[in-house]
Amino acid sequence: LYNPAKVTAAPQSYADLWDPKYRGKVGLVDILHLQNMETAAIVAGGDHHDYEPGKRKLMELRSLDVKVYPSNEALAAALKSEEVWLSLMWLARGFMWKKSGIPVEHAVPSEGATSICFEMAVPKNARNREGGLGYLNAALDAKAQGAFADRMGYAPTVTDATLPQDLARQISLTPEQQAKLRTPDYEYIAKNQVALIDFWNKEFKR
Template sequence: MTISRRTALTGSAAALALAGSRSPAGAQSSQVVVGTWGGDYGSLLQSQIDQPLVKPLGIEVAQDIANNDPRRTKLIAEKGSRRSSMDVACINDVDSYTLSQADILETVPEKDVPRLSAVLPVFRKPHSIPHIYSAMVVLYNPTKITTPPKSYADLFDPKYKGRVGFSDILYNFNMAGANIAAGGKANDFTAGNKLLKELKSRDPKVYPSNEALAAGLKSEEVWITTMWLARGFMWKKGGIPIAWSVPEEGAIPILFEAAVPRNSRAKDAAWKYLNAMLDPTAQVAFADKMGYVPTVKDAKLPADLAREISLTEAQQAKLRPLDYAYMQQERGPLLDFWSKEFKA
């Protein structure tokens, strides 16, 4: 059969168009769906990564916005599906561990994500890239608490009755902080749970979200809480009267990561997106706007910003990472305690 030049060109154009769609089996898409948080994080993804770095590559980005738990649940539910509803999943380090253990996340190939070479070695993982990190500190109102608190244990001082607040969505980290305050073990929260039960009698406030907790701090309903240093940095910039202390027992770190589900239908685009998340300019922008510290060696922060959001070497050496295996194994019982025995 003879094929004319016109027919060949038309066929090639059609093939290219087909390759850019998500419909045919095995086709790679020029669209990437990013499962992420909304608010400032989602906006910064759009302004610092999607538009300047990914769009010029011919990749269209759509955001699937939800909190951490629904995103984790969706990824688990879709494990057996031919296609995941998202191509890039933004997750915290606890869920990253859970999903990797369930074999839901694809191994990140260095050849497709060359910026991995710039990642600080302490943050390298086979199934995800580290985007930004911070530490859980003690936030307080310096006009109400004139002697800076030194530890997580200070939240449990009876003199702060009715003035302690928590964000409900950080229940597992709040419980880990209480456990450190009580001298408990990383794989046994018994001591911390006892301390939380004692605190319950002193009218602690539990807010449904980080933003609601910020409102409680702004209204001075709450004087002291635990929260990511990065959040404290943002809230202070927004005019909320707060200061913070890195707990002397050692702070709990938080790492926000990104990964690609094994059943993503747009892996080529997804790897390019992960690579863009490690761009030094974008990482500095996240630090400036949100207070999270870069995870790559070549992202240089201005000196004044570094003083605000970075930990000293001594504080870094005392970081208290969560026991991921324990947090996964006890996820249900931890939530039950928080919801039924502490918050209720």
């Protein structure tokens, strides 16, 4: 996300966060520490299967007076006050913030974006299986998907939900951007999460 009044040319790469001209104006949110570390690793020439190269890049960002906020809400306040001009954040969250009056636009980096998925399911031993399946079907209805997209900024899960052109422009990815989407390496994260959090808290944030 970026403030178009302060960052007049839309960022093209994750590496733009390290541009010295944005010293003190880059903000990260604490709860997205894994995504922040993945981004730094990619900028360092690594990838989403190994965050180690990103540690050095994060320390470089620290030397550029990056700000770290404890919550999405705190980051939103910093963007609204223009304390922060650039940040890493989910596209949908930026959409909601923009609707609320926060001066932000989104840019998809040339390296490709990281995807996020939310799931719903009916447990095998559900007491009301039919009701659960009915809820899932209702949630996947094209009209419901369109309303959810308009309210929350998430692109529809189903292919038969038609969005107004302006809404689609704000929350959709082009076919080329979709082709570059990364799925987090959850196996790597599970094996290394404790060490990664330790680095984030004890070295980067201290």
